[in-house]
Each structure stands twice: as C-alpha cells, then as structure tokens.
Amino acid sequence: MATSSSLVKLLKKQIRTQGFNYQQIAAALDLSESAVKRMFSTGNMSLRRVDAICEVLGLDMSDLLGLMEQDRERVDELSETDEQKLVDDPRLLLVAYCMVNHWTFADILKRWNLSEAEVVLCLAELDRMKMLELLPGNRVKTLVSNNFKWQPHGPIERFFRSQVQQEFLGGEFSVEGDLHLVKNGDISRTAKMRLRERLKIVGDLFDDITVEERRIPADERHGTTMVLAIRQWQYAAFRQFERT
Known part of the structure; x- marks a missing residue:
C-alpha cells in the first residue's frame, strides 16, 4: 500500500x-540502508513497514495520525495573489524569508535596517496570509509547514528565474564551503531519471538540515541557496551544425 507524501515526510x-x-532504521527492518533511502525517496511504503518504523520510534498509528492532524493546520503554499504581493514588496519578502527560517522579531531588527513599525506591518500582512500568527509582544508562531513550497511557475518562481537566478549563478563561489559544479554528457532517459531521484534526495537533505539548524541562533546562520537542475539540453551554437 502506497502511503501519502505527507505521511512519509x-x-x-x-x-x-x-x-x-x-542505517538504524534499516537494521530494525532487516533491510539495506539503500533500500530504506529508496523507500523514503519514492514514497512507496506498506502499512507493515509504517508499523515497523513506528515501533522503532516508540509511536503507534494514533500518535502518527495526531501528528498529521497538527501538520494539516499549517500552510503548505500561498495563493498566486499572495506570492505576487511578496514579489512586489521587497520588505515583505525579506520578513517572509526570515519567518520561514524561524527568525525572532529581535533577530530581524538586529540584522536588517527596518523599523519596528515596518516589521510589525509586514508581520500583520503575513498573518493575514496565514504564514504566521502574530501574538502579543510581537511574538510570532510560524504556520508554514516543513513541506512548504512555492507555486509551480508562480510569481516567486518567475521572480527567481528572471532576477535572482542570474545574480546567484553569475556570482563568485569563493566562500569556504561553496561549490559550483557543472556536468555535461550524453545519457539515456533511464540514466537521467536515476540522477533525478538522487538529486531529489539531496534536496530533501537540504530541507532536513535547515530544520535542524533552527536550533542555532540566527546570527550564526548564513543565507544559503542550493540549485539542483537537470534537463535535456544542447548548446544553441551547436544547432547550426545539425543535419536537417
């Protein structure tokens, strides 16, 4: 029985x-570590496997369903209208970024040249979008889920492609830990799909790490972007030599 992606997450x-x-989960299930990773990356998991994993974690199905119900109260995505409001207002976009990354009100004021009034107005708008709940004393309860994503081909993605992507890829990758790796070659569709699944696993790892790092003070973290992309493509200058 295939489980939903939210359950796997x-x-x-x-x-x-x-x-x-x-590795520990694999040992408990009497499977290889690669088999367990593949099971989580594809989302194909029987109820028997779910029960076995819950037993390792000290949970039962009612616990799991309760946790899923809590997650349902959180926002997985914004409407295109709200995404466009973020794109149109750099201050609002900045504060939204901080909220998704679990900054406090004090963290924002310490790092960015924004007044308290500006931040409060932004938080009020994000509260209206259901990204957070603004509490007394300018405290914030973040409501975006760990599965939060931008609309496919929506305002944020278009903004990234038209402005942010060029700035990001055109910069120097010179800070310790930076990496810029480009690979080209002729491969089959099957091989491309294999690579695609590996890249998705790396993307999930990035999400996991950002969640873990929330325990670290905001001033010890640094804005970091990772772009994973693979597609069938040919350099335009080569096309003039193709046989028709």
Whole structure:
C-alpha cells in the first residue's frame, strides 16, 4: 500500500527529531540502508513497514495520525495573489524569508535596517496570509509547514528565474564551503531519471538540515541557496551544425 507524501515526510521528521538515522532504521527492518533511502525517496511504503518504523520510534498509528492532524493546520503554499504581493514588496519578502527560517522579531531588527513599525506591518500582512500568527509582544508562531513550497511557475518562481537566478549563478563561489559544479554528457532517459531521484534526495537533505539548524541562533546562520537542475539540453551554437 502506497502511503501519502505527507505521511512519509512526517516519518522522516520523526526519525530526525528522535536522533535516528537510516542505517538504524534499516537494521530494525532487516533491510539495506539503500533500500530504506529508496523507500523514503519514492514514497512507496506498506502499512507493515509504517508499523515497523513506528515501533522503532516508540509511536503507534494514533500518535502518527495526531501528528498529521497538527501538520494539516499549517500552510503548505500561498495563493498566486499572495506570492505576487511578496514579489512586489521587497520588505515583505525579506520578513517572509526570515519567518520561514524561524527568525525572532529581535533577530530581524538586529540584522536588517527596518523599523519596528515596518516589521510589525509586514508581520500583520503575513498573518493575514496565514504564514504566521502574530501574538502579543510581537511574538510570532510560524504556520508554514516543513513541506512548504512555492507555486509551480508562480510569481516567486518567475521572480527567481528572471532576477535572482542570474545574480546567484553569475556570482563568485569563493566562500569556504561553496561549490559550483557543472556536468555535461550524453545519457539515456533511464540514466537521467536515476540522477533525478538522487538529486531529489539531496534536496530533501537540504530541507532536513535547515530544520535542524533552527536550533542555532540566527546570527550564526548564513543565507544559503542550493540549485539542483537537470534537463535535456544542447548548446544553441551547436544547432547550426545539425543535419536537417
């Protein structure tokens, strides 16, 4: 029986939160570590497997369903209208970025040249968008889920492609830990799909790490972007030599 992606995400979150790793889960299920990673990346998991993982985590199905219900109260995405409001207002976009990354009100004022009134106005607008709940004393309860994503081909993605992507890829990758890696070659569709699945696993790892790093003070973290992309493509200058 195939489980929903939200259930798989929740199990991954519980594994991470409780300090387990895939190797330990694999040992408990009498599977190879690669088989467990593949099971989580594809989302294909039988109820028997879910029960076995829950047993390792000290949970039962009612616990899991309760946690899923809590997650349902959180926002997975914004409307295109709200995304466009973020794109149109750099201050609002900045504060939204900070909220998604669990900054406090004080963190924002310390790092960015914004007044308290400006930040409060932005938080009020994000409250209206259901990205957060603005509490007394300018405290904030973030309501975006760990599965939060931007609208496919929506305002944020278009903004990234038209402005942010060029700035990001055109810069120097010179800070310690930076990496710019480009690979080209002729491969089959099957091989491309294999690579695609590996890249998705790396993307999930990035999400997991950003959640773990929330425990670290905001001034010890640094804005970091990772772009993973693969597509069938040919350099335009080569096309003039193609046989018709």
